[in-house]
Amino acid sequence: MENEKICCPEFDTSVWDEKTITWDEKLFVTETIPQFMHMPLPGVFGKAVTKMMAEIDKADARTDIKDFLMLAHDPSPWKSNLYINVTKEVTGLTNVRLSGTFLVKVFDGPYQDVPKYIREMEEYAEGKGEKILDYYFYYTYCPKCAKKYGHNYIVVFAKVS
Numbered sequence: 471m472e473n474e475k476i477c478c479p480e481f482d483t484s485v486w487d488e489k490t491i492t493w494d495e496k497l498f499v500t501e502t503i504p505q506f507m508h509m510p511l512p513g514v515f516g517k518a519v520t521k522m523m524a525e526i527d528k529a530d531a532r533t534d535i536k537d538f539l540m541l542a543h544d545p546s547p548w549k550s551n552l553y554i555n556v557t558k559e560v561t562g563l564t565n566v567r568l569s570g571t572f573l574v575k576v577f578d579g580p581y582q583d584v585p586k587y588i589r590e591m592e593e594y595a596e597g598k599g600e601k602i603l604d605y606y607f608y609y610t611y612c613p614k615c616a617k618k619y620g621h622n623y624i625v626v627f628a629k630v631s
Contacts, residue, residue, distance in 0.1 A: 478615035495567035
């Protein structure tokens with residue numbers, strides 16, 4: 471593993487697991503991609519991320535790797551909104567600011583278990599007396615790095631009322 475190129479840095483679950491965070495206009499850039507039943511169409515995800523990162527780098531707006539977040543929000547089974555946090559607004563991309571309180575929990579398993587993670591998140595929120603308004607997902611590793619590290623961490627950000 472030491473000779474392999476590092477694509478995704480090793481993820482520290484303690485940073486996010488079972489945390490409550492509040493964002494006040496946290497800055498992101500966003501791009502919408504098509505998908506089929508919550509699965510991105512082949513090649514579309516990578517192209518969108520590559521385009522976004524090129525614009526972020528051109529604007530010198532990349533966050534430090536330890537602060538990097540790329541969230542996915544699926545308003546329907548047919549499209550996903552990708553969000554990458556940035557240090558300043560980026561010309562050429564849609565800039566958005568997210569605000570609110572989020573319960574955050576880390577899961578380790580396959581993408582197809584996301585419905586199970588949502589059910590667990592609902593129980594977690596209920597135990598804290600919170601009602602979930604929306605979900606955002608942080609897929610911490612690309613498929614190659616998930617295999618390399620032996621984990622497929624998915625961080626669920628549940629926006630609560």
